[in-house]
Amino acid sequence: EDKVVQSPLSLVVHEGDTVTLNCSYEVTNFRSLLWYKQEKKAPTFLFMLTSSGIEKKSGRLSSILDKKELFSILNITATQTGDSAVYLCAKLTDKLIFGTGTRLQVFP
């Protein structure tokens, strides 16, 4: 079975903290690894990673892929309450296979 595993399942931090979210996957038919933020219903696209070792950044968020060790991390620095959400990673083969997500709660 093709699996995407995220850790931790949930995380509670205070504003200003830095968090690292983890995503590991199986190598079968791998094309890309995507990260999404889901606040209410719709997942919002964050990053698409295809090449190993190249960091992608958007403001306080950054992500990198390690195709040798089969994992990706999503970093959020100086967290804000608006970062509270479920963060989903998904492996793209001929379809998207989602992990179970990491629920991040940021308190003032």
Place this chain on the structure above:
Amino acid sequence: SAVISQKPSRDICQRGTSLTIQCQVDSQVTMMFWYRQQPGQSLTLIATANQGSEATYESGFVIDKFPISRPNLTFSTLTVSNMSPEDSSIYLCSAEREWRDTQYFGPGTRLTVL
């Protein structure tokens, strides 16, 4: 990116009835997909909506229960048929402009079956 809208945004339905969810993309896209997200769980792909032909269903999902249409490159519908409380979920459509490009999601439809 693609701008995707869904209707309805939410509905409460009676057991045994059917609901059709519409998905509209602001421009032509290659691929459209339908997902289900049950309470507390991640997204599960129901099917790929193919333009002009029958949808491709994932294991555990069948056409009789989830008929899908895709009459053109910007529009698709998903029907949840003969509903039961177990069908209570968020249903999401997504689209890719190019094959294996980034998938963008619609705002979702929250369905509650009583």
